[in-house]
Structure formats: C-alpha cells, structure tokens
Amino acid sequence: MKQIPKGKVTTYKMIAERLDTKAYRAVGSVCKRNPYAPVVPCHRVVKSNGEVGNYSGSGGVKKKISLLKKEGITVRNNKIVDFDKKLFEF
DNA sequence: CTGTTGACTCCGG
C-alpha cells in the first residue's frame, strides 16, 4: 500500500492477488486493525467494483471520501469517478 | 483450541 501514489487507488482484490491469495476479506480486515495506521494510506484502498467501501476512522466513510477528494480523487455516491484511470496497478 | 465476525468478491437466481 505504501507504493500507492497520491491521487490513485487500488482494490482489496488486487492486493490479495498480489499476495497470491483469495482472502479478499482478510485484506480489509487486517487493514482495519492495521498497526501501521499513520504510515499506510489505507483510505486509498477501495472495492473492486469501484465503490469506496468502508472505513473505521473518525467520520467513517465520509472521512475517507474527503481524504480521497483531497488527494485528487472524485467520489460520488460512494463510487470512484474515472475508477479505471485512478486505479493504480502494481 | 473452537467459534464468530468482518474495510471483500464471485456466481447463481
């Protein structure tokens, strides 16, 4: 996740595949309770269908969206605009 | 050690 550049996002699916596993859930699960909270941009990780997904920070999903927007990503209805273009490929 | 639970995804109805 640390390689995700500002203004881009990735999906739980990709991360799982990159890890050579199908534990998509575990990825999000670990992210949620990740001890690297400040050093890892978990808010740049979204669902594979382009939805923002969830967030456990203060403000919840709303906060996540504002963070993404602040980094140049447009979100509408919990969906990433131009998802395919903002998507970061490993 | 044995359940649950959950920032997920895929497939069928």
Next chain:
DNA sequence: ACCGGAGCCAACA
C-alpha cells in the same frame, strides 16, 4: 437491481 451462499483469512472472545 437485489439477495443468498460459498470461499478465504486474520483478529478476537
């Protein structure tokens, strides 16, 4: 578009 079930793995009680 919406719902249910299966698959997978880590954290937690």
